[in-house]
Amino acid sequence: MTPSQRADGTTGLDVVDLTTAIENFNRYYIRLPSVQQLSFTTLSVLDALVSGGPKRLTELVRTEQISQPGLTQLVTRLERDGLVERRPDPADGRAVLVHLTEAGRAVRQARQDDRERHLAPLIARLTPAEREAIASALPALTRLAELGAEAEAEARSRTER
Amino acid sequence: MTPSQRADGTTGLDVVDLTTAIENFNRYYIRLPSVQQLSFTTLSVLDALVSGGPKRLTELVRTEQISQPGLTQLVTRLERDGLVERRPDPADGRAVLVHLTEAGRAVRQARQDDRERHLAPLIARLTPAEREAIASALPALTRLAELGAEAEAEARSRTER
């Protein structure tokens, strides 16, 4: 791992160190087998519905970073599998509200439990200092992701429409 | 975010906190647009070849967690695009050594630069404490990934052959 001292004198966080660590982690994490096998985007949509309630397709398109037809198809598959339901939006005849079903909620929870089963024993093998270091970084990582999402949204609003 | 105090009294790192943070980060990070669009696995293979030199298909299959035919096809696409070359292994007539080409090296570097361009301004907006927190966590995250890879390897060796 390269040192975190930057050439310009800034101390702290080197981008290459970050991306390297994240990618090494993801190489393991992304492929964590799940009982049901659901794509990254699928889970992301289920997460969005769990935390934010029913949403329009358009709304999901904005956050999920796939094309609108791609999302329509994803929702169609999810509906076929009984994980979500399409319901008309009473306020707008063009729109559709995507509702999570109980089965959808259960699937997401099952997969959460699954990850927990895999990761918990590994975390137990870390030193207390390592655990503390990761725990301390999570709020900052979350904020970094938020900043990234904002930047994306801005970039989109400048180029489109 | 739930508190990091576990019900069993263990302090430190809650699995749900970790997976939530990682997934929020990945939602942004994974989809970071790249000039060339390369799949996660593709980049992972290029990374492996950059850091470890030419490798057999079999060797890549072990680390990349995709099936052997899947990897053969991936290498075929990479070869078609001029990013790698297949060369015979002088020591084993059955084997193939996958070599990175200059173009392959350049593509990987371009994408590394790309991520740097995207992330650097975001990192600059974090507080010094946040940057420090993330930097301090990276070695632990790396170790967590290593433990995960080991566990996977063990699980495989128990079930297969």
Next chain:
DNA sequence: CGCGATACATAAGGAGCTTATATATATCCG
């Protein structure tokens, strides 16, 4: 009302994975 904008769906095509199976070379053992 009619016209542009918006929300979603459909169609066609390609990437990238899977399992099952084939082929070539290596290795081991009597």
Next chain:
DNA sequence: CGGATATATATAAGCTCCTTATGTATCGCG
């Protein structure tokens, strides 16, 4: 040494999940 078995890779068929291009219905506004 020769044949059985194991190993390294390739091919085939099929599915998921994305893309772009385009179609259709509804909304809102002058």
